[in-house]
Amino acid sequence: MSTVGNPANIFWHENPVGKAEREKLLNQHGCVVWITGLSGSGKSTLECSLGRELQSRGKLSYVLDGDNLRHGLNKNLGFSPESRTENIRRKKYNNREVAKLFADAGLICIASLISPYRKDGDAYRALLPDKKFIEASLMFIDLLSKSFALSNVHFLATFKVFMNMPLQLCEGRNPKGLYKLAREGKIKGFTGIDDPYEPPLSCEIEIQLKDGVVPTPNEMAGQVVSYMEDRDFLEA
Amino acid sequence: MSTVGNPANIFWHENPVGKAEREKLLNQHGCVVWITGLSGSGKSTLECSLGRELQSRGKLSYVLDGDNLRHGLNKNLGFSPESRTENIRRKKYNNREVAKLFADAGLICIASLISPYRKDGDAYRALLPDKKFIEASLMFIDLLSKSFALSNVHFLATFKVFMNMPLQLCEGRNPKGLYKLAREGKIKGFTGIDDPYEPPLSCEIEIQLKDGVVPTPNEMAGQVVSYMEDRDFLEA
Numbered sequence: 090m091s092t093v094g095n096p097a098n099i100f101w102h103e104n105p106v107g108k109a110e111r112e113k114l115l116n117q118h119g120c121v122v123w124i125t126g127l128s129g130s131g132k133s134t135l136e137c138s139l140g141r142e143l144q145s146r147g148k149l150s151y152v153l154d155g156d157n158l159r160h161g162l163n164k165n166l167g168f169s170p171e172s173r174t175e176n177i178r179r180k181k182y183n184n185r186e187v188a189k190l191f192a193d194a195g196l197i198c199i200a201s202l203i204s205p206y207r208k209d210g211d212a213y214r215a216l217l218p219d220k221k222f223i224e225a226s227l228m229f230i231d232l233l234s235k236s237f238a239l240s241n242v243h244f245l246a247t248f249k250v251f252m253n254m255p256l257q258l259c260e261g262r263n264p265k266g267l268y269k270l271a272r273e274g275k276i277k278g279f280t281g282i283d284d285p286y287e288p289p290l291s292c293e294i295e296i297q298l299k300d301g302v303v304p305t306p307n308e309m310a311g312q313v314v315s316y317m318e319d320r321d322f323l324e325a
Numbered sequence: 326m327s328t329v330g331n332p333a334n335i336f337w338h339e340n341p342v343g344k345a346e347r348e349k350l351l352n353q354h355g356c357v358v359w360i361t362g363l364s365g366s367g368k369s370t371l372e373c374s375l376g377r378e379l380q381s382r383g384k385l386s387y388v389l390d391g392d393n394l395r396h397g398l399n400k401n402l403g404f405s406p407e408s409r410t411e412n413i414r415r416k417k418y419n420n421r422e423v424a425k426l427f428a429d430a431g432l433i434c435i436a437s438l439i440s441p442y443r444k445d446g447d448a449y450r451a452l453l454p455d456k457k458f459i460e461a462s463l464m465f466i467d468l469l470s471k472s473f474a475l476s477n478v479h480f481l482a483t484f485k486v487f488m489n490m491p492l493q494l495c496e497g498r499n500p501k502g503l504y505k506l507a508r509e510g511k512i513k514g515f516t517g518i519d520d521p522y523e524p525p526l527s528c529e530i531e532i533q534l535k536d537g538v539v540p541t542p543n544e545m546a547g548q549v550v551s552y553m554e555d556r557d558f559l560e561a
Contacts, residue, residue: 105388106376114385140342149350149385151430152341162398162422186398187423194387196430 111195112325117148118246119192120322122313124201125289126252126296127281128267129259131309132201135252135296138306139199142314148323150197153188162187192246197322246322250313251292256281258303347431348561353384354482355428356558358549360437361525362488362532363517364503365495367545368437371488371532374542375435378550384559386433389424398423428482433558482558486549487528492517494539 112118122139124132136152143150162183184200191198259281260268271279278284294316296309304312317323348354358375360368372388379386398419420436427434495517496504507515514520530552532545540548553559 105373106380106386110380111385111387114380114383137341141340144342144346144350147350149347149431150342151347151426153426162419162426183398183419187426190387190389190398190423191427191430194427194430194432195385 108193108195109325115149115195116323116325117195117197118322118325119195119197120246120248120317121188121192121198121200122248122250123188124199124250124252125292126201126254127256127259127286128279129262129264130252130254131296131303131306132252134306135250135309135313136199136201138310139313142307142310143197146314146323148197149195150199151191153184153191153198153200197317248294248313248316249289249292250294250296251289253288253295253297254303255298256286258298344429344431345561351385351431352559352561353431353433354558354561355431355433356482356484356553357424357428357434357436358484358486359424360435360486360488361528362437362490363492363495363522364515365498365500366488366490367532367539367542368488370542371486371545371549372435372437374546375549378543378546379433382550382559384433385431386435387427389420389427389434389436433553484530484549484552485525485528486530486532487525489524489531489533490539491534492522494534 108119124135126132133154136154140150140152188198188200263269267276267279268282270276271282280286294313296304296312298304314323344355360371362368369390372390376386376388424434424436499505503512503515504518506512507518516522530549532540532548534540550559
């Protein structure tokens, strides 16, 4: 019997797999860990060590960085001043939106600011939901006993990690020779050198020197993991 | 002892977690399942049933669809004819690039064409790596004994699923009343009505009527899952 054209074949409202189910499968809660700080403050180091620590605990994370976005979503539009500004704006925006999707998929998405320039930082802040929103979200999540009943990508836990390292330390590391170029005036508007660094107004986690000593990559990762563990993000 | 400025604190080349490690954790291989077909051919139904079937087997998938992209990455630029064309181009491009990232993260990313318009289909095809590339990729993956040693987002397995359903059936379902509007001339250039539908030149999986009967959602999902299972994508 042909069922062509039979309305009984319509399944348009079948229920898709939700965030809570994916989280159950992964035994973790999807969220975003945003790492901010000066160039050379250890953002990439923390990305790696945090990813490693989570993997060793059987937790699925994904680092969103320049390398895996540069050739795709964030492919440059061109090199005119307008294109450069649009590239930067779009990068921040795209990274943020993709991070949201990963968190919705149930992953712990680790991301950091690529560019150390101040105006990019501003653009980035403008895209982040403000602290009040995050706090309200977390409170609401708490009310729901972390069930994340609403599988809504806009409703998302973000932990901001501020790498609060002294400029002197960052400059001593001189990643990609950038500080040297900035001191020589070959790069203009370099954050921390001829452009002031504005520490984030608020953050969930702050990585600092301890008695003047830089924490090891494992210690930094441990601090973030403990924070997440205390809030029951590492089980579902 | 202060270690500020101590080059020994540089860990820039620490090894990040790779695709193969994430796949081991998930016991599956990251890939993209692209579903194509006429409006009303059952793309959304397959998205849901495939996601459900994979979830029931403990496999992590994520459906990339209009709902989770519309408010973020694919937010409309505007409503001028140029903006509309740019919106469509960007949507296809973004979906493709985000799907790549999800596959790199180890997930089975399920996606379908949102728009039924022919020109969008063309734009979409232009972004997909050609069959030869996919075949070469799969061969190379095979050579590596599915180790996916190169964690390269550009190197990615894509399974195209063609919902080969008769126009009469799709029109009978009349999703969102679109066919009716097209027949009344209220929508112009609607694929299958006043714009010819071009079936994909090649696909890995074809969903068809069996003896004139529409396969159930579970049967359709089963066909895709069997294909993936036969190629050892559901274990790592």
